[in-house]
Amino acid sequence: MQSPSGKPLPRRAANDIPPGQPRPHATYWLLAMVAAMALATAATLWWTLRQTHVLAQPHQQNDLWYVSSVHNELARVSLLARKVRAREASTQDLQERLEVLLGTLDTSGRGPRVSTQLREALPEAAQDLDSLRPLVERWSTQLAPLATQNGNGNGKAAAITADIVRQSDTLLDRLRKVVATVHLFSAQEASQARQQLSQRFLLLSAVLGGLLLGTALLIAKLVRDTRLVRAASQQLVQANRQLEVRVASRTRKIEEGRALLSFILDTSPSDVVLAEVESGRVHFINRRLTERLGLKAAPETLFLPELLHDPETRERFTQALDRYGQVDAMEALIGEHDPCWSSLSARLIEVEGQLAHLLWGFDISAHKALEGQLRELATRxxxxxxxxxxxxxxxxxxxxxxxxxxxxxxxxxxxxxxxxxxxxxxxxxxxxxxxxxxxxxxxxxxxxxxxxxxxxxxxxxxxxxxxxxxxxxxxxxxxxxxxxxxxxxxxxxxxxxxxxxxxxxxxxxxxxxxxxxxxxxxxxxxxxxxxxxxxxxxxxxxxxxxx
CATH class of the missing domain: 3.30.70.270 (Reverse transcriptase/Diguanylate cyclase domain)
Structure with a gap:
């Protein structure tokens, strides 16, 4: 671009922003920082609320609850076995209590629920818990047929109750130690969870503070950008006035160049036409193509596919032009009444805000005739x-x-x-x-x-x-x-x-x-x-x- 005096204006780099104008990249980075901090805040808050929920409502299926329930039910079974042996309770009651103990050992049907921590701390107790289920199943299976009998003093029932009392006393002593150990572990875990929750609250406070700081910086940046935009608008008005003068000078030179280009294309030995895609309005068609089409004057409208004589070639030409925006050296017959061979090239361009087809071609009729003769010689x-x-x-x-x-x-x-x-x-x-x-x-x-x-x-x-x-x-x-x-x-x-x-x-x-x-x-x-x-x-x- 040139100044009104004819001197070239200095070029400005793409990333050279004049002083006083807002820098869009800084705003984008600031917005990205605020968005990232907001996401971090949401993640930290969710993390903290989840830990709080875990502390507020501990899951029932933990080692302390499990071992305590098994200890209590086993104690009830031991007590009931003594009553059966003393003929103060029935075998049916003992068999039902064993079923309750069996359900406590496995409510989900997947075996005892003993954590890895408990197994590492008290392997013998964990082994006792693992072996308790088959022992209880054996007692329940042995008592099931005896529970339907009326008498409770038979020898077989007495032997089973004696075995229950003997082994349950040993298991109860071990389970008491397990309950104490698990209670200690639970207290330590709760203490660690409270410390972690305190650290997460501190992290959440830091993230919220950073979010507040980023929001304040963003507001300040937006206020500054608004002021700079107002100043840039005033500069733009002045630049537009200078641009109008330059555009007028440039337009005059473009018109002179267009006239020269039209003269060159009109006298060119090739066929040239420029027409809009939708309306078919012809912006330019040279004299040679007008004569080859058998027209006395340049047409006002012309659609490029109508130039092609063969429907199949017309379809291929249209598809290639629509898909790729260009066609290079496609051989085709042009004209309706007296078609002749031409090597066509076309481009899809924009003219005055409208899509247009620019086509140029060369007469290859003599070449195609010679090619036909050679083909005939090659096949005959x-x-x-x-x-x-x-x-x-x-x-x-x-x-x-x-x-x-x-x-x-x-x-x-x-x-x-x-x-x-x-x-x-x-x-x-x-x-x-x-x-x-x-x-x-x-x-x-x-x-x-x-x-x-x-x-x-x-x-x-x-x-x-x-x-x-x-x-x-x-x-x-x-x-x-x-x-x-x-x-x-x-x-x-x-x-x-x-x-x-x-x-x-x-x-x-x-x-x-x-x-x-x-x-x-x-x-x-x-x-x-x-x-x-x-x-x-x-x-x-x-x-x-x-x-």
């Missing part, structure tokens, strides 16, 4: 004018796949001139070439437009008959054979010359994966026709039966 046999081996295999493969895909039959004829070497030896290679051309013309006259004929090499020809069965192919082959047998040609020496052909026929079957296996079957039929006398038509199935 020079002597007979038929498809050569490569072109025949390519097109017959596509036709074979089409018939198989739609469930239509097709057949192949393999044709070979009989004793062709004898013709070359007696009459010369020039006469052999005449025989090949004559045979090619005769075969072509007997075929339909949909049939495919090619020379595979030497005196060998191949025909693909789409939608033809083996029977209909035999009819066509016999017509070709008989026609050749009745045809006479004259040698350069004036002598009449006639020759015959042999034909092998094969129809597409399920085992034919492609055109080449089908050609192999027809070739086998041809070989069999020659081996059995020549001048005949033989189907593959018949040839297989004769071999």
């Amino acid at each position: 046999d020079a002597l007979s004018g038929l498809l050569n081996r490569r072109a025949f295999l390519e097109r017959s493969t596509a036709l074979f796949d089409h018939c198989r895909r739609h469930g239509q039959p097709c057949a192949v004829l393999m044709i070979d001139i009989d004793h062709f070497k004898r013709i070359n030896d007696r009459h010369g290679h020039q006469m052999g070439d005449v025989a090949i051309r004559t045979c090619a013309e005769a075969i072509g006259h007997a075929l339909r437009d949909a049939d495919l004929l090619g020379r595979l090499g030497g005196e060998e020809f191949a025909v693909l008959l789409p939608h033809a069965t083996a029977d209909s192919a035999m009819v066509v082959a016999e017509r070709i054979r008989s026609g050749m047998a009745q045809m006479n040609i004259v040698s350069p020496q004036g002598q009449p010359l006639s020759f015959t052909i042999s034909i092998g026929v094969a129809e597409m079957a399920a085992h034919h994966a492609g055109i080449e296996p089908l050609l192999v079957d027809a070739d086998q039929a041809l070989y069999r026709a020659k081996a059995t006398g020549r001048n005949k038509v033989l189907a593959y199935e018949v040839a297989i039966g004769q071999s």
Whole structure:
């Protein structure tokens, strides 16, 4: 950009913020810091409330509760066993109390709940608790059938109650020690939890203090930024006035440059057009493209896809332009009445706030004509004018796949001139070439437009008959054979010359994966026709039966 005097203005770096203007990055960092501190406060508060909740409502399934409950229930069982032995209680009552003790040992069905800390401190007591369940289960199982009997003084019940009293007294002494140890552990854990809670409250206070400080800094920064924005607005008004003068000067130069560019493009040997995407409004179209489209004057509206003659090419051009925003060197026919080949390139750009297509192209009609001639030479046999081996295999493969895909039959004829070497030896290679051309013309006259004929090499020809069965192919082959047998040609020496052909026929079957296996079957039929006398038509199935 230049100043009104014509001198270039100094460039300003992207990160160079004038003094007195707010720095947005500082505000963003401050907001991020406040948000991070708010998240830290929430996490610390949740952490503290959770610990407080744990201290306020301790979980019942801990070692102290568990061991105390087991001790109390075992004491009740021991007392009740003594009453049963003294005939003051029934065996049924003892069996029910054992069930209660069994439920206390495992209310969840997953075995005794003894913590790792208790196991490390009192391994013997933990082992007693682990072994108590199977012992109680054994007592309960032994007393279950005795509880249904009326008498309580039988010998078996007395033995069981004596065993209960003996072992429960020993276990009770050990459980009392466990209760005291677990109570001590619980007191120590509660003390540690209170210390941790105190530390967390201190951390929460520090985080809240930091959040308060960050909020104060953010408010101060916002107030400062507001003042700076007001000052920057006043500077912007003054800068806008200077900019208006510069824009007027720049606009004048742009108009001069646009006029020069229009002149260059109008006289360019390429085709150029610039048109809006939605409305089709033409901003520019040069004279050469107008003439190639057969128009007397430049159109007011033009949509780029309408330039393309072929619908498939138009679809590919539109998709590429919409997806990538550009097309490079796409060969296409342009024009509606007299289309011509052109190499097109296009870009999706913005003009006056609207999306527009910029297209330019070069006439390649002569190149495409030469390319067609070269393609014809590459696919045609020079002597007979038929498809050569490569072109025949390519097109017959596509036709074979089409018939198989739609469930239509097709057949192949393999044709070979009989004793062709004898013709070359007696009459010369020039006469052999005449025989090949004559045979090619005769075969072509007997075929339909949909049939495919090619020379595979030497005196060998191949025909693909789409939608033809083996029977209909035999009819066509016999017509070709008989026609050749009745045809006479004259040698350069004036002598009449006639020759015959042999034909092998094969129809597409399920085992034919492609055109080449089908050609192999027809070739086998041809070989069999020659081996059995020549001048005949033989189907593959018949040839297989004769071999």
